[in-house]
Amino acid sequence: MSGPNTDFDPVEVAAVSPAELEAARDAALAAIAAAPDLEALKAVRSEHAGDRSPLALANREIGALPPQARKEAGQRIGQARGAVNQALAARQAVLEVENEARILVEEAVDVTLPTDRDPVGARHPLTTGAELIADIFVAMGWEVAEGPVIEAEWLNFDALNLGPDHPARTMQDTFWTAPADNHLVLRTHTSPVQARTMLARGVTDEAPIYVVCPGRVFRTDEYDATHSPMFHQVEGLAIDKDISMAHLKGTLDHFAAQMFGDGITTRFRPSYFPFTEPSAEVDLICFVCRGVDSDACRTCRGEGWIEWGGCGIVNPRVLQACGIDSSKYSGFAFGMGIDRTLMFRHGLEDLRTLFEGDVRFTTAFGSEL
Ligand code: DAH
Secondary structure (H helix, E strand, O other), X not given: OOOOOOOOOOOOOHHHOHHHHHXXXXXXXXXXXXXXXXXXXXXXXXXXXXXXOXXXXXXXXXXXXXXXXXXXXXXXXXXXXXXXXHHHHHHHHHHHHHHHHHHHHHOOOOOOOOOOOOOOOOOOHHHHHHHHHXXXXXXXXXXXXXXXXXXXXXXXXHHXXXXXXXXXXXHHOOEEOOOHHHOEEXXXXXXXXXXXXXXXXXXXOOOOEEXXXXXXXXXOOOOOOOOOOEEEEEEEEEEEOOOOHHHXXXXXXXXXXXXXXXXXXXXXXXXXXXXXXXXXXXXXXXXXXXXXXXXXXXXXXXXXXXXXXXXXXXXXXXXXXXOOOOOOOEEEEEEEEHHHHHHHHHOOOOHHHHOOOOHHHHHHHXXXX
């Protein structure tokens, strides 16, 4: 800052001349009075009372005045700034009241108005998906069976040829319940419903078994985009005379076509399950590339096929454990993930979206009741 002048220099005091001060003050007052809303007043405040406003600049000049001129100039500038600040505060108060009144009118909610936005509840896509699957089988004359989610260890394992020392038991990542001598597990698959059906119903020439069993299953899995400690499976079991692998293949091809569209078929790859012999993994032909130019396909990662589930001819040991004459009857069984099936069907990338209850996700499936 420049030092005090000893000589009175009219050029340097021009900013604080009474006429200029009055003009600056009047301009400020006029602008304040004309500001139509709070936003405009904010701009007026910065222009007429901010650091670079004429009045602030004048204030800064005081120090540069000859000592004898400072007091009088200081008073005049102080009065002008005071008037402007007062006017700003008064206008601010008026505009705030106006603003509130406007918001009350504009954003008023008439709670008595009738509304057509009355969302109805809807069943979860997993429920409707499981029903769609069940319907496909019911249309072929199958029955639907369900079992408990807390299951006897014997039905979940032993009856299915998974004895206590069977190595495949450890592959099932089981949730056991306490106390251990209850021998109850959270079922690791829907296969115990097969055993329950055979034990409860038996099979005769007049009443063969054709059941489909959808339901919740549990495994000590991580919770991520492709795993969950709770998920859903659908099990199928057919017990009749002379059942062969051909019946199984035809049934699963029909299931695949109904689920994913005409032309979607399955292939079997040799595999092992204790409850079936022979056993196979079921793959679906990739419903995106349909096996044509698969190299670029992101869905099947160039395979042309997608893993869908497991299946096979029911092991005679399972039939015997469940009271069925294995010399007279044979059967096929299969099991697949319902969640996985729905992910394929609807192009879902993250399994968790099915479990997290976000209505924006579920309503995209429609509000079917
Ligand atoms: N229970 C098997 C699993 O959870 C799936 C399965 C495979 C079921 C083959 C079957 C079958 O009925 O025959 O991994």
